[in-house]
Amino acid sequence: MTWSGVRRGVSQWGRLGKSLEQIIRQVADELGIKVLELAINYVHLLISAYSTIPVYKIVRRIKGRISNILRRECHHYRRIVAML
Numbered sequence: 001m002t003w004s005g006v007r008r009g010v011s012q013w014g015r016l017g018k019s020l021e022q023i024i025r026q027v028a029d030e031l032g033i034k035v036l037e038l039a040i041n042y043v044h045l046l047i048s049a050y051s052t053i054p055v056y057k058i059v060r061r062i063k064g065r066i067s068n069i070l071r072r073e074c075h076h077y078r079r080i081v082a083m084l
Contacts, residue, residue: 016070023069027062 017040024045028035031053037046049058 019070020066023066024062027065031058031061033058 020040020043021038024038024043025035028047032050033053034048035045036048038044045062047058
């Protein structure tokens with residue numbers, strides 16, 4: 001899976017990249033998904049999941065959690081989070 005915000009690029013993420021990685025791995029553990037590879041530059045995510053979990057639900061859970069946590073904890077990143 002790959003997604004990016006409206007304004008792409010590594011320079012946008014900075015310290016936020018570590019938080020994104022932690023959140024993605026936490027949600028993956030909750031869903032029983034194995035993260036095989038993760039690159040935060042454009043959020044490239046290679047996972048191994050059971051076929052009983054639709055891809056759209058995985059993406060929705062991950063992006064929803066990222067948005068929720070970062071909007072609550074990182075007020076200065078609100079504009080970037082809104083673009084995810």
